[in-house]
Structures are given as structure tokens and as C-alpha cells.
Amino acid sequence: MNTNDLNLFEAVAHHGSFTRAAEAMFTVQSNVTARIKNLEEEFGVPLFTRSNRKVELTAAGETLIRYSKQLNHLIDEAKRAIGKSEVIKGQIKIGALETMMTIKGPELINELAHKFPYVDLEFKSAMRSALISDVMNYRLDAAFVPAPLDIPELVQLRVKDEEIVAVAPADCKNLDDLLKRNPLKAIVFDQGCVFRARLESWLVSKGVSQYHKTVMNSIEGVVNFIESGIGFSFLPHEIITSFYGSRKIKTFAIPKELAMMRTLLVYRKDVPPSPALKAFISLYEDTGNPLSRS
Structure with a gap:
């Protein structure tokens, strides 16, 4: 060996x-x-x-x-x-939801390249459950996932809090108007998506158990379908304001317990972080809040 x-x-x-x-x-x-x-x-x-x-x-x-x-x-x-040489080198594999990849991916790559130019970063986008599984099974060095998370084997570093909003066609007056539509149509990601789960929880709280769903696999596709008047969705407010502010869509606030989403950076406790992974984690330790470091 x-x-x-x-x-x-x-x-x-x-x-x-x-x-x-x-x-x-x-x-x-x-x-x-x-x-x-x-x-x-x-x-x-x-x-x-x-x-x-x-x-x-x-x-x-x-x-x-x-x-x-x-x-x-x-x-x-x-x-x-x-x-x-004290130069930090190596390759790391990091996972994230597609929405975070869209918003923060370029910024992450630029910041890492500026501070640690010899660290190579490989990104993977997937659903929350797949990302956690890949970290647990050593296929990813770390991943950004939505809280809450109760897995003692993982270190959790709080990265950011963000707001989720309802995104509807431009002719929608308010959420009550949206709920009156028959049939009620939503544009969602596949099962396991945190935004879909919150949308469905909101519908249940409004007494809606059935709705027509169109499943998409990209943010651009979801926004395009909403703009066309096909249905509504739940998405991060930042992604709408950053990339789709000029589109013919409207956003509406949803209840706080569904709107606030905390993103964590998680990695295994039982494996010492490589120098490259330590460098990546250091980008968040100054501003993040360690939730579980033991």
C-alpha cells in the first residue's frame, strides 16, 4: 500500500x-x-x-x-x-443549492482566488439531502445547506440568513388573489427542494391540499414560467433583486417562520480539514458564527 x-x-x-x-x-x-x-x-x-x-x-x-x-x-x-514554501495548495469539492451557486458562486471563486490562488475549487449543486449525504459519505469536503440540521458528526458554521418570498406573475394583486386562482398553479423544483417544501407548507396552512405543479430544474426556467403567467413559486429575495428585478413578476412577503432561511457551511468532524479546506473555511470564520465546533 x-x-x-x-x-x-x-x-x-x-x-x-x-x-x-x-x-x-x-x-x-x-x-x-x-x-x-x-x-x-x-x-x-x-x-x-x-x-x-x-x-x-x-x-x-x-x-x-x-x-x-x-x-x-x-x-x-x-x-x-x-x-x-508556505503557499497553500490543493483541491476542494464544495456543494451548494443552485440558488446559492447563482448568487454567491462567482463571489466565492473570486475571493478564494484572491486570497488563496493555488487552491482549486470544484462546485457541485444538488438538493439539500444529497449534499448532506455527500458530505457524510466523503464525496464532498463541505457543503452549504439550509438549517436546521441535527447531525452530531458535522461541524456547522453559520454563513448567512436570507429571506424567501413568493414570486408571482405581474398581474397578481396579492397573495389572496393568488390563492383564488383555479386551478392554483405553482412552478417548483423537484422533491427535496427546501423552497418547494416551504411553499407546500404555506399552502397547507391556507387549507390548500391540491395544486397543479410544473417541475423545473433551473432558476431561469422557474422565473420564465412565472413571467409567462403559468404559476407562482417561492425563491430567495436576493436572487430576484440581483438578477430578475426587471422581469414582469411581483414578489410578496410570506410568514416569517417560512420566510427566514439560515445557510450553514458543514463538514465532517472526524476528518482534519486539509490546508485547502481550512483556507476555504477561514473565509467565513471571521464573519460567521460557529454553531457546533466540538
């Missing part, structure tokens, strides 16, 4: 595929398969469960990946301690 074997092992765990891991590591699949087999023989246990659709860590694999990340962290620290 060597550090390259562990890097290949982490690549398979991250991508859930021997083929994609080989592509990411610029090698052939047969080499990845052989190195993982050697690791499994060395430890005497299977590290992955294999199926036609995906590859997942076993319990032994989850234990090994924690140690693998700790070893890589120590190696990075040793290089920095022994070497002449």
Missing part, C-alpha cells in the same frame, strides 16, 4: 465508479480495479459493495477513508512544515 493506492481508493469512493475514478486520476480502469483489489487483500475485507449501478463504501471502507484523509492531511502538513 502507498499513498497513490489511497488516492485511487478515495477517487472511487468520491465518484462511486471505477470508470469515473480512472478518468479523474488519468489512468485506466484495470489499474484502479487492481489497486483496490490489492488493498482489499491487504486488509482482508471488502472495501466496496459493487452493483451494476454504483459502487459504495462498506463499513470497513468508511473506516479506511477516515484514516486515508487523515494521512493525506498529515502529509500535506509535513510538506508545509519541511518545505520552504
